[in-house]
Amino acid sequence: MSNPSQPGQPARPPGPQAPAARRSFPDIVQWFRVGLAGLAFLGFSVGAALIAVLAMPWWWLLHARKPRFERAAACQWWIKAGCTLLHDYMRWCGLINFNPRLVDRTVPAGGFVIVANHPTLVDVCAVAGIYGKLTCVAKTALFKSPFIGIIIRACDYLDGGAGDPFSGGLVVRQGVERVTSGMPVLIFPEGTRSPEGGLRAFKRGAFEIACRANVPVLPVLIRCNPPALGKGRPWYDIPRHASRFEVTPLALLDPVDFGRDPVTMSGACEDLFRRRLGLAPPIAAGSRANA
C-alpha cells in the first residue's frame, strides 16, 4: 500500500502535474499526513491528561454529592467534548471525514444498549461524540492507567476484566445495573475490532443486558471507506485521501420481539448488520459459540 513507485494510482484525480514532481510530491504529502495522524494520537493522550488534571478537580467539587450516575454523566460530558474535538481535528486535517454533530441523536427514554460494529480505532470517540451520555466496557488495565484510569472511573465505565472466567457475567451484571438506572451502555458485540471489510460473530453479552433489563437495543452502523485505523493495520498506514466515515443509527430493537432470548436477538442483530454492510451470511458451523 505505501509508497507506490509507479505513477497513476486509480484514485488520484488527473491533474496537470509536472512529471518530476509527480513522483516525489505525493510522498511528501503522505508523510505530512502521517505526522498529522501522529499528532492526533499525541493529542489524545495530552487531552486525557489535561482533563484528568484540570477538569477532574472541578468535576469532583461540583458533583461529589450528586447521585452516582448523574455524577458519571457530568464527567462523560468531558469525554464527549474531547472526542468531538478529536474528530474535528481529524476532519480539518483531512484524515477522517466525520462530524459527530451531524448525526441524528434521537434516543429512547431511559436506559438502552448501543450495539455497533467496530471497523476503526476511533469508533468509541465517534459514538461518544454523538450521544455523550454513555458508558462502555474497558479492560482492567485501562482502569489502572494514570490519566485515562481516573477519567473512566469517574465516568463509571464497565470493567471488562482481564480475561478471567467470569468476565462476561460481570459485564452483564454491571450493564444491567447501568441501563436500569437510565445510563446507556455501548458494547461492540464482536468483542474487538472488525476484520477489514467484514464482521466477526456477535457475542451475546450486550443482548443479555438488554433482555434481562428489558431495554431496547440501538444498533449503530459504522462505515469507514477507504478503511483506516483498522485491526492489524499500523496507525501510520493511512489512506492517501480522507476516509469517509459514516455513523448510521438503525431502528431500535425491542427484546420482547425476540422472546427476550439473548441468543436469538444477537443472531438477528448480526444478520441486520451483515445485510446493511452487504456481507454474506456467516457459515452456520460454530455460530452458537460464545466466548
Add this chain to the structure above:
Amino acid sequence: MGEREPEIESELKKLIVDVLALEDVKPEDIDSEAPIFGAGLGLDSIDALELALAIGKRYGVKIKSDDERNREIFASVRNLATFITRERASQGAAP
C-alpha cells in the same frame, strides 16, 4: 472411575442444567471429567457467573470472581465437586 458417582456430582449436573436452562442436555449426559466451558458443554463466561452464584446460594460456598484458581475449579464437574467438598469441610461443616 468408580461405578457409583458421588452424589454431589450428580447434584451439580442437575444444577447446571437447571440454572442455565440447557434444553437439549440431560444431567446424566454430562461427563464429570469433560470441560464445562468452551469445547465441552459450550458454556461461556456469562454462564460461569450464574453457575457460581447458584453454587454460592445452594452450598454456601463463595467463589470470588478474581480467584486465580477459577479456571481450574471450573475445569470439570469433578473439579467443581472437589472444590465444594473441600471448602465446606474447611468451613467446619456449615449447616
